[in-house]
Amino acid sequence: MTPDELSRALSAALTSAVADGSLDLPADAVPASVHVERPRQREHGDWATNVALQLAKKAGVAPRALAEELASRLGATPGVKAVDVAGPGFLNITLDAAAAGELARTIVETGAVYGRTDALADQTINLEYISANPTGPLHIGHTRWAALGDAMVRILRAAGADVTAEYYVNDAGAQMDRFGGSVLARIRGTEVPEGGYRGEYVAELGAKVLAEHPEIVDLPDDDALALARESGYRVQLAEIREVLESFGVHFDVWFSERSLHESGAVEQAVERLREQGHVDDREGAVWLRTTDFSDDKDRVLIRANGEPTYFAADAAYYLSKKDRGFPGKIYLLGADHHGYINRLKAISAAAGDDPERNIEILIGQLVSVEGAKLSKRAGNIVELRDLVEWIGADAVRYSLARYPADTPLELAGEEMLKQSNDNPVFYVQYAHSRTCAVDRNAAERQVRRHHDDGADAFDPALLDHPTEAALIGRLTEFPRIVAQAAELREPHRVARYLEALAADYHKWYGECRVLPYPDEPVEAVHRTRLWLNDAVRQVLANGLDLLGVSAPERM
Known part of the structure; x- marks a missing residue:
């Protein structure tokens, strides 16, 4: 039973209680789906919900009474082993092993799309990141946004959003x-x-x-x-393009700032903003009254000498994104760009958009790598190409993706190269390679997932070991983690999830025999555990792909 199926079962229990008069609740107050989440303490069951506390006032009953009514109805649902009422009205739900274990088959059959949702299917987003000046090589600061920006593109798409990755080429000006x-x-x-x-x-x-x-x-x-x-x-x-492609970062659009000036888009943008009523002519210059929208001062669009400012190009670029059909615009900017937040939001408001909905500005903090050598080619910087040559793209990308963007970061270069459990990227990739090793060993020993007649030998009821319950529960969380990471624009949630999944897998592997000993017969539990092993491999691969990191079969 998946969380969505359990959510629908809870909604059905509410609907039936209303229909037979047991619950005095308006029909339109019954949610189409009920939020469920993993309890913090494993002994409290597989899932929990506070829906009774949410609806009790509307129903005119005590939350605990409503919870007990739901518990009695949900307890009869196939796949539900027990429903307990806790505290003032929380429901703790335990699934039977067969219902919980069925997820392993679902994941294997779903494959690479497991974890993908339609949570953001209504969003069309332009995501601009890196946008380094084309006057020198990419350095470590750009590297952080390359890793985070690309991971964000992948995660947003996995959550159903229509995303265009864009690089703004600052190819104009002095x-x-x-x-x-x-x-x-x-x-x-x-x-x-x-x-x-x-x-x-x-x-x-x-x-x-x-x-x-x-x-x-x-x-x-x-x-x-x-x-x-x-x-x-x-x-x-x-x-720049070659280095980014070698780092696994691809842009759909390379937008030239110069094209804004050559096409007349900058002048057109000024007139469009003037028509909106937010442009003044003062002191021989043309100003945008950004103070109307909480900016600390008004901004000059056209200088007294007739030359447009960078801010004018920013306004034209914003309008270009709007005209190209992007209601959502995400800017990933460097640590020295805090002053851009209010001015960009002011442009959004002056253009008639909602700055709380149509534009997001994320600021990344500085990053350094202990032991990295300064570039001989570029002077006092650490180049992206040198960093990747030294540490490797996987280790760099994963290490940067596992921390929130607004966290100042110093990475230990030599630690990122170690093949030990203390190295997070190695720990996760090793878990994936171990699942592949199990598959190879199973093939060599003729342990198959199917019977001779082709029917699968999967019996989820056999997955009843405590470590299997924990592992299955972790696998269940993956779609929610992806959706949450997309909604919050936080790729690090996927990385931290993968580390927890790897820990659960390694513990399960240590306590449960996936394959029999050489002198033991092949039993149904071994065949079934191969399915669970494959499910873990698939989720690890799916999660690493969202971070732009490879899933090696051997290490």
Whole structure:
């Protein structure tokens, strides 16, 4: 019996009590589904609900009396072993072993889609993350958002949301001129301009630009600068994309800031906001009255010299997302972007959206890795490519995904490489590889999940060991964990769940023989436990995939 099936059984018990007059409750007050959750203490049963406390006042009865009425009706439900009333009216529900164990077959047959729900099926979301300037390589700060952002995309989709992953390429403004000037200086062997970029990677870019465009050495300064900027930008952006793909991060859209300026979208955005009544002309400049929406000061859209500000581009970009059909817009920003929260929400409100519903801004805190070496190519940073080469994509992604985004984080590099139970990613991946080893050993010893006639040999009633009850209960929680992680935008919940599942599996493996000893006959319990082993393997694989981490078959 799944939580959804139990929820519907509780709703049916309420409906029948209303229908026969045992419960004086308006029919429309009976919920279509009743929330159930795992008790904190295992001895309190498999599931618990406080529905009696929620409905007692409407029904005009004491909560405990309503709970006792529900207990008597639910106790007759197939698969329910016992229903106890606790405290002022809580229901603690224990399933019989067969009903609980049936979940193992469900998971195996459902496969890769187990855990997926339609909890967020009504949401269409644009999720923008990383969006690093294309003037240098990705570093450890970007790495955190790469891991979290991609995991969030995967989890939101697993919860039914329609998600577009987007990278905003900051390819406009003075920074690009400084970048082009830096590349050109390396080509010509001259001093890098003030405020320019000095890492060895700029010399590498210069060499590539020169190899592709040897004519650059003979061009006039302005033409040479334009070519160095555009060619260097193209090479650097291609490197960013390549590094991210190698890290398992894929973007559906690479949106160019420059396209906003070239298409006239920035000017159009200013006029659209003016039509909404929130734009003023003051001191020769054009302002958006963001103080109307709790910002600490109004923001300039167009400077007195006629040049648009970065804020104007932010407004145009927001409107672009709206026009492209994204009611939900999630921004994942770095630790130094707290000031963006109010101004972006002000843009949302000025555009006629609900800033509490149509936009979310998540701020990530700084991260460092103990023992990481600074990049020789880029100077005083730790590059993503170096981090992955040293520690490995799986360990980096998992370690970053298992902590809330707003937690300052220092990871121990050498600890992430250890093959021990103290290393969380190893602990979870080893659990998966152990389930695969059980399958291989079963095949070698001719222990099959099916009878010779093809019928499955699964008997869930045999899964009655305490460790099996705990393991099955943990497997049951996976869809709820995924939905919760999606709703709260917290991938770390999936990681922590996988660690708990791995612990339950390792304990079960240690206390229950999945396969018989060589001199013992193959019994029904062995065949049945293979199904439970497979169910654990599937959930571990599904959960690791949500984090963008591999599920190895051997370690």
